[in-house]
Amino acid sequence: MNNEEILEKLLPIFHEELDNEEIVLSRETTADDIEEWDSLSHIQLIVAVEKAFKIRFTSAEIQSWNDVGEMIDCILSK
Amino acid sequence: MTKTFSQLKKSSKKIAENSKTIKVAILGDTATQFLNVALQGTAFDQGYHFEIYEADFGQISRQIMDPTSEFYDFEPEYTIVFEASHKLLSYYYKSYNDQLNFAQNKINYLEDLYHTITQRTKSKVIFCNFPEIDSQIFGNFSQKVEASFGFQQRKLNYLLAELALDKSNLFIADLCAIQNKFGRDFMFSPNVYINTEMVLSLDILPVVAENMVGIISSIEGKFKKCLILDLDNTTWGGIIGDDGLEKIQIGSLGIGKAFSEFQHWVKALQRRGIIIAVCSKNDEDKAKEPFEKHPDMVLKLEDISVFVANWENKADNIRKIQSILNIGFDSMVFVDDNPFERNLVRENLPEVCVPELPEDPANYLEYLYELNLFETASFSENDAERTKQYQIESQRATALESFTNVEEFLKSLNMISDVQEFNNFSKPRVSQLSQRSNQFNLRTVRYTEEEVNDLIQSDQHYTLSFTLEDKYGDNGLICVIVLEGLDPENIFIESWFMSCRVLKRGMEEFTLNTIVETAKKNGFKKLIGEYIESPKNQMVQNHYENLGFKPENGKWILEIADYQPKEVNIKTKNN
Numbered sequence: 001m002n003n004e005e006i007l008e009k010l011l012p013i014f015h016e017e018l019d020n021e022e023i024v025l026s027r028e029t030t031a032d033d034i035e036e037w038d039s040l041s042h043i044q045l046i047v048a049v050e051k052a053f054k055i056r057f058t059s060a061e062i063q064s065w066n067d068v069g070e071m072i073d074c075i076l077s078k
Numbered sequence: 079m080t081k082t083f084s085q086l087k088k089s090s091k092k093i094a095e096n097s098k099t100i101k102v103a104i105l106g107d108t109a110t111q112f113l114n115v116a117l118q119g120t121a122f123d124q125g126y127h128f129e130i131y132e133a134d135f136g137q138i139s140r141q142i143m144d145p146t147s148e149f150y151d152f153e154p155e156y157t158i159v160f161e162a163s164h165k166l167l168s169y170y171y172k173s174y175n176d177q178l179n180f181a182q183n184k185i186n187y188l189e190d191l192y193h194t195i196t197q198r199t200k201s202k203v204i205f206c207n208f209p210e211i212d213s214q215i216f217g218n219f220s221q222k223v224e225a226s227f228g229f230q231q232r233k234l235n236y237l238l239a240e241l242a243l244d245k246s247n248l249f250i251a252d253l254c255a256i257q258n259k260f261g262r263d264f265m266f267s268p269n270v271y272i273n274t275e276m277v278l279s280l281d282i283l284p285v286v287a288e289n290m291v292g293i294i295s296s297i298e299g300k301f302k303k304c305l306i307l308d309l310d311n312t313t314w315g316g317i318i319g320d321d322g323l324e325k326i327q328i329g330s331l332g333i334g335k336a337f338s339e340f341q342h343w344v345k346a347l348q349r350r351g352i353i354i355a356v357c358s359k360n361d362e363d364k365a366k367e368p369f370e371k372h373p374d375m376v377l378k379l380e381d382i383s384v385f386v387a388n389w390e391n392k393a394d395n396i397r398k399i400q401s402i403l404n405i406g407f408d409s410m411v412f413v414d415d416n417p418f419e420r421n422l423v424r425e426n427l428p429e430v431c432v433p434e435l436p437e438d439p440a441n442y443l444e445y446l447y448e449l450n451l452f453e454t455a456s457f458s459e460n461d462a463e464r465t466k467q468y469q470i471e472s473q474r475a476t477a478l479e480s481f482t483n484v485e486e487f488l489k490s491l492n493m494i495s496d497v498q499e500f501n502n503f504s505k506p507r508v509s510q511l512s513q514r515s516n517q518f519n520l521r522t523v524r525y526t527e528e529e530v531n532d533l534i535q536s537d538q539h540y541t542l543s544f545t546l547e548d549k550y551g552d553n554g555l556i557c558v559i560v561l562e563g564l565d566p567e568n569i570f571i572e573s574w575f576m577s578c579r580v581l582k583r584g585m586e587e588f589t590l591n592t593i594v595e596t597a598k599k600n601g602f603k604k605l606i607g608e609y610i611e612s613p614k615n616q617m618v619q620n621h622y623e624n625l626g627f628k629p630e631n632g633k634w635i636l637e638i639a640d641y642q643p644k645e646v647n648i649k650t651k652n653n
Contacts, residue, residue: 016084017084019084019087019088039274040111040112040274043112043270043273043274043276043280044083044084044087044280046269046270047267047270047279047280047281048084056269057269058269059268059269059272059273062269062273063273
């Protein structure tokens with residue numbers, strides 16, 4: 001799976017978990033760009049991404065990303 | 079049937095019209111934000127609006143011990159105290175010198191919390207018990223080491239249940255049972271815990287929230303009272319009409335075992351006071367045959383309150399069962415193996431709970447165990463009598479048809495009522511009836527046993543309980559009155575509720591005669607009644623008007639001096 005495919009798969013997860021269909025994602029998107037993306041909904045995203053990609057993030061990884069790009073890299077590394 | 083956390087989060091932002099607001103405080107020693115959201119969402123889905131006060135975590139004792147805390151300002155109706163097993167384990171590690179008394183010390187502390195809350199508020203208290211963490215310090219041998227965490231944790235859970243036995247405002251959210259069913263790895267996500275200090279996984283939160291809302295809603299009077307069973311391939315394996323008595327599957331062999339165990343479960347529910355009805359597409363005589371003749375049948379005809387077997391559609395048959403039992407559709411559960419019948423009932427009677435039974439009968443029970451269908455807030459010894467009472471009611475209904483004149487019929491019943499003030503014997507039943515009565519209930523005040531006790535002690539209150547017995551049998555305690563003397567002249571009917579089983583027998587008039595007598599004896603001049611509308615009590619909307627009360631400022635007034643006792647066919651029992 002490449003960068004684009006992951007991004008495509010992430011988008012509906014963000015829409016569903018953050019309950020906002022208008023979110024647009026790129027590698028550069030950060031939590032500051034999306035109002036609904038706070039520390040609590042971050043956990044919802046993590047759990048949903050883990051399920052969708054059948055992977056597990058370590059506790060350190062969960063807090064380490066600065067933007068969506070780093071999240072994608074982390075998924076790619078699994 | 080359980081929703082996901084994300085779905086609950088969406089529901090949590092909505093407030094349903096006409097939903098009852100309930101004030102709930104959550105006090106936890108770990109982060110409870112998600113639990114808060116899940117509770118609000120679940121409450122919305124079940125027709126409630128939870129107004130929640132959530133203390134910052136780790137504030138349990140400060141909030142409860144300090145009488146000026148935000149917790150007391152909030153005036154909760156329910157207080158959920160959620161202490162996590164994780165914290166328990168870390169206290170255990172720190173209490174190195176007294177690990178032998180760890181559970182006892184903890185329970186003393188919890189008992190203190192309970193007493194402090196209930197002394198200062200009217201709040202009911204829900205404690206969570208402690209899903210086990212097996213820290214493997216001793217392995218299996220921990221069961222032989224009294225001071226081990228494994229031993230102390232189990233002891234604590236046991237002591238907590240014991241504490242709840244005699245504290246009527248204390249309820250236990252049985253998280254241990256949830257962990258037993260779903261497993262620790264499903265219940266707890268270490269990486270989420272490390273990052274958020276939350277001990278419940280997102281996947282388990284809906285289950286936990288449903289469990290807690292279930293406790294609250296059953297105290298509020300909403301719970302299941304009746305289980306309606308399909309027969310072929312639900313109660314036994316095979317089709318009685320095609321296979322015949324010898325070939326249906328039941329007993330200890332093969333798949334028959336699944337049906338026998340299912341029947342044992344149903345029988346246990348019946349003994350607990352759940353009304354069992356049958357709704358089957360069959361000829362009635364064929365459908366009854368296994369109950370009468372099959373040696374392996376656990377359920378017998380005398381366990382069934384209403385037996386409907388015919389070829390009409392099941393929604394109509396369930397309506398018929400409902401009209402005989404006179405209980406709400408939302409208190410009924412319908413179990414059927416056939417998806418077509420299930421959908422037909424869901425579409426026509428959306429309030430009836432219809433579990434999506436798995437295809438393989440071997441899975442029936444484990445699936446049903448997940449749903450916590452029969453949550454209750456009370457249990458009394460005479461619950462098991464209920465089946466008989468409803469059977470008698472069917473006989474009475476048949477007898478009524480043979481009389482052309484209702485008055486004659488009522489006379490022929492030889493009705494006797496035992497009227498008493500509340501006492502220790504009637505206390506559990508009074509409390510229970512206050513929770514069960516939704517339709518014939520003028521103000522819908524629910525009483526716990528402790529609150530009934532307060533009424534017994536109170537000087538301002540006059541209490542009356544009524545039984546009703548007739549030639550067919552004893553209905554038990556079926557009507558309750560709570561009167562409050564407002565001043566030397568005026569007496570207020572705080573509560574008037576009655577079981578719908580005894581409607582249209584003149585019990586209302588008989589009760590009013592008794593109320594007036596009581597009021598007169600104590601020197602009151604004016605009787606004041608009030609009707610508070612609830613979603614279910616339209617039945618008594620005109621109750622006071624029908625009995626001759628006059629409207630005044632939203633209340634109903636009866637001058638005691640002018641009252642002429644009403645004619646009734648019920649006699650008072652001489653004790």
